[in-house]
Amino acid sequence: MLIRILALFLISSTAMADDGRFTLLEEQQPALFEGVLFDTTAVVDIMTEKANWQLQCDIEIEYNLDLANTEFVLERKKFNIRYEALDQEYKLIVEQKDTEIVKLQETIKKQSPPNKWVWFGVGGASGVVATVIIAKQFIN
Amino acid sequence: MNVATILQFAKKNWKEILIVICLLLVIGKMRYDYNQLESAYITTQESLQNQIEGLQKIHKRELEKREEALREYEQQLNDIEERYEMNQEELATLKAQKKKKYVKKFSEDPEMMITEIEALFGFKHVD
Numbered sequence: 154m155l156i157r158i159l160a161l162f163l164i165s166s167t168a169m170a171d172d173g174r175f176t177l178l179e180e181q182q183p184a185l186f187e188g189v190l191f192d193t194t195a196v197v198d199i200m201t202e203k204a205n206w207q208l209q210c211d212i213e214i215e216y217n218l219d220l221a222n223t224e225f226v227l228e229r230k231k232f233n234i235r236y237e238a239l240d241q242e243y244k245l246i247v248e249q250k251d252t253e254i255v256k257l258q259e260t261i262k263k264q265s266p267p268n269k270w271v272w273f274g275v276g277g278a279s280g281v282v283a284t285v286i287i288a289k290q291f292i293n
Numbered sequence: 294m295n296v297a298t299i300l301q302f303a304k305k306n307w308k309e310i311l312i313v314i315c316l317l318l319v320i321g322k323m324r325y326d327y328n329q330l331e332s333a334y335i336t337t338q339e340s341l342q343n344q345i346e347g348l349q350k351i352h353k354r355e356l357e358k359r360e361e362a363l364r365e366y367e368q369q370l371n372d373i374e375e376r377y378e379m380n381q382e383e384l385a386t387l388k389a390q391k392k393k394k395y396v397k398k399f400s401e402d403p404e405m406m407i408t409e410i411e412a413l414f415g416f417k418h419v420d
Contacts, residue, residue: 173416177403185419196410197395201388203413208384216377223369230362238355245347253340260333264326290308 176185184190191199303310399406407418 174419175410175416176419177407193396193399197392197399200395200409200413201391204391205384205388212380212384216373219373223366223373227362227366231359234355234358234362238351241351242348246344249340249344253336256336257333260329264329
């Protein structure tokens with residue numbers, strides 16, 4: 154079919170270039186000029202192909218565009234799905250980290266109370282008193 | 294055993310009592326610190342566990358969505374192929390009809406055929 158179409162274009166372009174001629178012949182009738190003789194079926198085939206090539210092209214273009222569009226839609230969907238998943242993962246990790254930080258802060262606050270200087274003073278004083286008492290005991 | 298006896302005992306053994314109290318305080322503080330550390334560890338562990346569970350759920354949902362998208366894609370491909378084949382069949386039918394029409398015209402009305410060839414290809418008819 155493709156060869157036929159190519160031949161048709163070749164013939165028609167060559168014919169167009171030097172104003173192609175044609176004639177209708179009966180059997181055994183001499184030809185008016187040198188050329189290629191097609192029978193009715195061949196001419197009808199060529200005419201049909203010529204008349205329908207635009208439609209054929211439209212069908213092929215529509216088919217290929219649909220394929221490309223479907224591929225594109227799939228790729229876009231995949232990217233969106235990946236993006237949504239990454240976004241959810243990010244939010245989940247941040248949320249969990251925030252919760253963890255709050256809990257750890259609570260633990261740290263319990264560990265080092267705000268009146269730590271008071272505790273430091275009390276500890277120091279206790280140490281001094283204990284040292285003095287022990288020293289006195291050793292002296293005695 | 295009355296209060297006076299207890300006081301006398303305490304006065305007599307105050308050093309040992311002080312040592313025991315100090316030891317108890319140190320042990321208590323150690324237990325408290327250990328509990329705090331354990332609490333921090335549990336908090337981190339819970340957080341990581343929640344993260345793992347959440348990530349697994351998200352991953353599962355992502356896979357489901359991808360499969361759904363692929364199913365839709367395959368369905369659309371099938372539709373496109375069907376439409377393409379249908380168009381090709383219609384075109385083949387159209388060509389067959391046109392061929393019939395041309396053959397009929399060619400046999401019934403050669404003049405009309407000449408006009409068609411001239412219009413279609415731009416060739417010049419020679420008698």
